[in-house]
Amino acid sequence: MSDHSVWMNLHNHSIYSDGDFTPEQIAAEASRGSLTHVAITDHFETAKVRRCLTADGLDDYIREIKSLNERYCGSLRVLAGVEIDTNPERCDLQRLPIDELNRLDLVLFEFVNDDWNGGSSLAEIAPLIDRIKVPCGLVHTDFARVFQGASPHDVAEMLASHDLFAEVNTASIYKRQGIPYYEQAERYYRAFHDKVRISIGTDAHRTLSEVSNLGQGYEFIDRLCAANDLIKIK
Ligand SMILES: [Zn+2]
Numbered sequence: 001m002s003d004h005s006v007w008m009n010l011h012n013h014s015i016y017s018d019g020d021f022t023p024e025q026i027a028a029e030a031s032r033g034s035l036t037h038v039a040i041t042d043h044f045e046t047a048k049v050r051r052c053l054t055a056d057g058l059d060d061y062i063r064e065i066k067s068l069n070e071r072y073c074g075s076l077r078v079l080a081g082v083e084i085d086t087n088p089e090r091c092d093l094q095r096l097p098i099d100e101l102n103r104l105d106l107v108l109f110e111f112v113n114d115d116w117n118g119g120s121s122l123a124e125i126a127p128l129i130d131r132i133k134v135p136c137g138l139v140h141t142d143f144a145r146v147f148q149g150a151s152p153h154d155v156a157e158m159l160a161s162h163d164l165f166a167e168v169n170t171a172s173i174y175k176r177q178g179i180p181y182y183e184q185a186e187r188y189y190r191a192f193h194d195k196v197r198i199s200i201g202t203d204a205h206r207t208l209s210e211v212s213n214l215g216q217g218y219e220f221i222d223r224l225c226a227a228n229d230l231i232k233i234k
């Protein structure tokens with residue numbers, strides 16, 4: 001383990017959507033793995049998955065996740081988040097309950113600018129993002145492909161102007177030609193330095209050890225000397 005004061009995994013799915021483990025089991029694994037921050041980020045109101053979190057269920061979800069903090073006496077922060085699908089055919093983005101989302105610790109957006117997955121453009125969802133007051137981030141984004149018309153500097157400016165963080169997602173499915181999206185986008189992450197915060201997420205669903213398997217993500221951060229760019233969630 002490298003020497004980091006923050007050891008985070010801000011992207012995990014529980015039984016509230018398509019994951020196999022409870023928030024309690026995920027937090028226990030995070031504690032076992034000496035994480036300082038773990039976020040439960042279930043899919044919200046999307047037809048992409050068979051089971052997802054709904055607006056009606058959000059209150060219980062937040063309460064259950066936040067109550068887990070009491071067990072760890074400050075050694076582990078357990079954060080409540082959701083992942084929002086920006087494909088408007090699967091998720092009614094116009095009807096998202098903004099006030100409720102503002103009670104979360106963070107909100108993740110997937111498939112932004114991603115035509116292959118039918119995601120909305122950053123311009124289309126910017127008004128929505130600007131109404132959400134908790135930290136918002138773009139997750140498992142294939143920057144080198146979906147922002148290919150823009151320079152890394154321009155992408156950094158765009159993300160910074162909406163106070164969006166960018167995730168390093170180490171899940172094995174987010175690869176092109178065998179190379180993780182974040183590796184392909186190294187020049188983008190370098191351009192984020194001092195402008196755009198970075199998060200690390202493993203997108204754990206079915207393997208509990210994935211919750212604490214942060215080596216790959218932190219190796220990338222260390223290679224970029226980007227530890228100071230990691231997001232700090234209060
Ligand atoms: Zn996810």
